[in-house]
Amino acid sequence: MIEIIATAESLEQAEALIDAGADRLYVGGHPFGLRLPKPLSLESIGRISDLVHRRGKKITVACNALMHNEQISALAPYLSQLGKFGVDTVSIGDPGAIFVLRELGLPLNFIYDAGTLVTSAEQVAFWISQGASGAVAARELTLKELIEMQQKLDQPIEVQVYGPTCIHQSGRPLLKNYFKYTGGVEKNDQTLYLRDPKNPDSQYPIFEDTDGTHIFSTDDLSLMGQLKLMRENGLNTWKLDGVLLHGERFVQIVSLFAEARRALESGAFVPESFCNRLVKLQPAHRPLGTGFYLKNPEDVH
Amino acid sequence: MKKIEKKPEVLAPAGNLEKLKMAIRYGADAVYIGGQAFGLRSRAGNFSYEEMSEGVAFAHEHGAKVFVAANMVTHEGDGNGADEFFKTLQSIGVDAVIISDPALIVVCFNAAPGLPIHLSTQASATNYKTLEFWKSIGLERVVLAREVGIEEIREMRRHTDIEIEAFIHGAMCIAYSGRCTLSNHMVNRDANRGGCAQSCRWKYDLFDMDNGEPNSHLRDDEPFSMSAVDLSMLHHLPDMIDAGVNSLKIEGRMKSIHYVSTVSNVYRNAVDAYCSDPVHFVFDPAWDDEIWKVAQRDLSTGFYYGVPTEKEQLFGKARKIPKYTFAAQVLDYDPDTKIATLEQRNNFGVGEEVEFYGPGFAHFKQTVRDLWNEDGEPIDRAPNPMMTVTMTVDAPVEPYFLMRKKSDA
Ligand code: SF4
Numbered sequence: 001m002i003e004i005i006a007t008a009e010s011l012e013q014a015e016a017l018i019d020a021g022a023d024r025l026y027v028g029g030h031p032f033g034l035r036l037p038k039p040l041s042l043e044s045i046g047r048i049s050d051l052v053h054r055r056g057k058k059i060t061v062a063c064n065a066l067m068h069n070e071q072i073s074a075l076a077p078y079l080s081q082l083g084k085f086g087v088d089t090v091s092i093g094d095p096g097a098i099f100v101l102r103e104l105g106l107p108l109n110f111i112y113d114a115g116t117l118v119t120s121a122e123q124v125a126f127w128i129s130q131g132a133s134g135a136v137a138a139r140e141l142t143l144k145e146l147i148e149m150q151q152k153l154d155q156p157i158e159v160q161v162y163g164p165t166c167i168h169q170s171g172r173p174l175l176k177n178y179f180k181y182t183g184g185v186e187k188n189d190q191t192l193y194l195r196d197p198k199n200p201d202s203q204y205p206i207f208e209d210t211d212g213t214h215i216f217s218t219d220d221l222s223l224m225g226q227l228k229l230m231r232e233n234g235l236n237t238w239k240l241d242g243v244l245l246h247g248e249r250f251v252q253i254v255s256l257f258a259e260a261r262r263a264l265e266s267g268a269f270v271p272e273s274f275c276n277r278l279v280k281l282q283p284a285h286r287p288l289g290t291g292f293y294l295k296n297p298e299d300v301h
Numbered sequence: 302m303k304k305i306e307k308k309p310e311v312l313a314p315a316g317n318l319e320k321l322k323m324a325i326r327y328g329a330d331a332v333y334i335g336g337q338a339f340g341l342r343s344r345a346g347n348f349s350y351e352e353m354s355e356g357v358a359f360a361h362e363h364g365a366k367v368f369v370a371a372n373m374v375t376h377e378g379d380g381n382g383a384d385e386f387f388k389t390l391q392s393i394g395v396d397a398v399i400i401s402d403p404a405l406i407v408v409c410f411n412a413a414p415g416l417p418i419h420l421s422t423q424a425s426a427t428n429y430k431t432l433e434f435w436k437s438i439g440l441e442r443v444v445l446a447r448e449v450g451i452e453e454i455r456e457m458r459r460h461t462d463i464e465i466e467a468f469i470h471g472a473m474c475i476a477y478s479g480r481c482t483l484s485n486h487m488v489n490r491d492a493n494r495g496g497c498a499q500s501c502r503w504k505y506d507l508f509d510m511d512n513g514e515p516n517s518h519l520r521d522d523e524p525f526s527m528s529a530v531d532l533s534m535l536h537h538l539p540d541m542i543d544a545g546v547n548s549l550k551i552e553g554r555m556k557s558i559h560y561v562s563t564v565s566n567v568y569r570n571a572v573d574a575y576c577s578d579p580v581h582f583v584f585d586p587a588w589d590d591e592i593w594k595v596a597q598r599d600l601s602t603g604f605y606y607g608v609p610t611e612k613e614q615l616f617g618k619a620r621k622i623p624k625y626t627f628a629a630q631v632l633d634y635d636p637d638t639k640i641a642t643l644e645q646r647n648n649f650g651v652g653e654e655v656e657f658y659g660p661g662f663a664h665f666k667q668t669v670r671d672l673w674n675e676d677g678e679p680i681d682r683a684p685n686p687m688m689t690v691t692m693t694v695d696a697p698v699e700p701y702f703l704m705r706k707k708s709d710a
Binding site: 066067068069071072075094095096097098099100115116117119120121122123125126127139140141145148149167168169170171172173174175176177178180181182187191192193194195196197199203206212215217218285292295297299300301 | 374375376377378379380401402403404406407408424425426427428429430431432433434435437446448449453456457475476477479480481482483485486487489490491493494496501503504505506507508509510511523524525526527529604608609610611613614616617
């Protein structure tokens with residue numbers, strides 16, 4: 001019943017993630033997929049798709065960029081190729097991509113994934129009326145709101161249970177512009193962070209790619225402690241995002257969530273022990289947090 | 302001979318009824334306002350239904366339109382009452398609503414069938430298929446994302462006939478609209494529900510991390526900032542119009558009467574000049590002078606001619622831009638005595654240089670030579686807010702002409 005979705009950055013990692021217990025892998029490439037651990041070529045996506053299907057699992061391909069004309073005009077052949085690979089689902093964040101999919105008449109499943117913009121059951125219902133098979137909830141929602149949403153819907157709402165969340169996307173090269181202004185050496189290798197001087201503990205990852213500049217939350221989300229509550233309330237689609245965490249470490253974390261699922265299903269889930277184990281796996285410079293999930297809806301306005 | 306087939310509309314912001322009327326008097330073909338709910342500008346003066354009715358009546362008398370922004374991204378429960386809201390707007394005679402949330406779009410379709418819907422820029426529409434999508438849903442117009450270039454608009458026009466609205470002037474969000482939750486994360490204020498705290502304009506430390514340890518602050522002396530300079534397409538209106546933009550949008554529901562009247566006046570005049578004779582159109586430098594009198598930051602062309610560089614961001618010290626203050630509004634004028642009656646809006650007095658401007662791009666400068674209070678007694682200065690004074694003016698003025706002066710440094 002519970003589905004674990006994990007981002008994958010390579011064929012090798014894909015294999016390891018399936019071994020670790022992932023039910024569905026999430027991959028993609030430029031210029032259609034947003035904020036991936038590693039943008040992959042169509043060819044690699046095809047190979048991962050084959051592997052995933054051989055192992056009886058599923059694959060979602062990210063087509064969730066905000067697309068400009070140039071991207072949207074190149075999308076149809078890309079989608080057709082994904083259709084040939086037999087990928088199970090694509091994620092879409094730009095209604096233009098839905099339009100293209102419709103024009104193609106491809107029997108390709110899609111979920112609506114527009115980051116910050118999916119915040120109510122009625123919105124999800126709209127995207128379902130447009131053909132979506134589900135939607136990815138905004139990270140700025142509280143669990144209370146998510147539960148309310150899921151109760152109104154038959155289709156699954158995907159909830160991010162682990163990883164950093166994007167809190168800002170600019171179309172501008174904000175880092176390059178800054179380095180040009182200061183005359184500093186350009187850097188952009190996922191090791192840069194912003195700190196809000198008013199909040200000395202904060203460290204927001206920032207990087208730039210062809211979609212612009214992305215800033216991420218200061219904590220990595222973890223809902224390890226809330227998995228029981230989620231399961232009891234039908235929030236059964238769990239996404240683990242490894243956009244900033246590469247290789248084996250991410251696989252171990254996915255494995256821990258899979259173990260947590262088994263424990264939940266057999267009634268042996270002890271959240272404290274799993275949370276402690278997660279802390280040990282977690283990179284020291286990325287504190288874990290619950291983001292907006294445990295806040296009161298009234299506290300954010 | 303080149304002719305403009307469809308003259309685009311000049312669309313101005315109106316934070317309250319007074320600004321609405323001023324924007325229309327100064328040439329706006331349409332204004333956009335906020336209601337008491339479902340909007341994004343919680344701090345901009347929002348209209349009650351009564352004010353809306355008065356605004357719509359005024360606009361329609363003057364051949365102008367009123368759009369109401371309901372561009373909030375709703376959470377569970379936020380949509381309560383939206384059906385009544387849209388019904389009421391329709392019965393008031395509002396010309397269109399501006400929405401980004403599909404849940405609200407559906408409510409609006411059902412509650413107020415026939416009320417035109419424009420897609421808000423909050424939905425960041427950046428390609429022609431997205432425009433076609435919204436057209437297929439039944440929307441009448443799409444407000445483009447600010448990240449779109451002129452060439453892209455031309456291409457959109459070749460692919461779709463849905464109305465296109467694009468920003469031509471004002472402050473800019475540095476993110477793709479709707480895709481920034483800095484304020485949510487930093488101060489628990491939801492940017493997509495009107496709570497944006499402009500966190501992008503704060504100063505940040507940018508640092509490098511090696512093996513999990515903070516390493517270098519890349520430049521201690523120059524904090525990282527994401528602040529954008531403002532947009533102005535004044536010098537490129539022919540491009541915007543030729544590209545097929547139907548509505549030229551000015552940002553700023555929080556801006557003053559001085560700002561809204563000046564910017565509307567300039568764009569009205571420039572759009573008319575181009576559309577009446579595109580072949581012989583020449584840019585009038587007076588437009589530029591005017592625009593700079595109300596500019597709050599440096600101006601740029603945003604994304605229209607390429608991705609903005611560091612020059613289109615605010616780093617270091619902001620350039621000093623001469624500031625003008627709204628000093629008075631003309632209530633009446635007697636052509637025989639050349640005496641105007643004014644309502645004071647900011648302290649001014651005899652000896653100061655002031656400038657009058659009015660609808661139709663009327664302008665003149667003069668020195669204040671005399672001043673009388675309401676009892677006809679001569680005075681040196683007009684110090685009290687909203688006091689009525691009279692003075693001799695050098696050229697004819699009319700009610701709703703405005704008077705500005707250079708601010709003290
Ligand atoms: S913080 Fe800045 S970039 Fe973000 S929504 Fe507000 S104005 Fe836009």
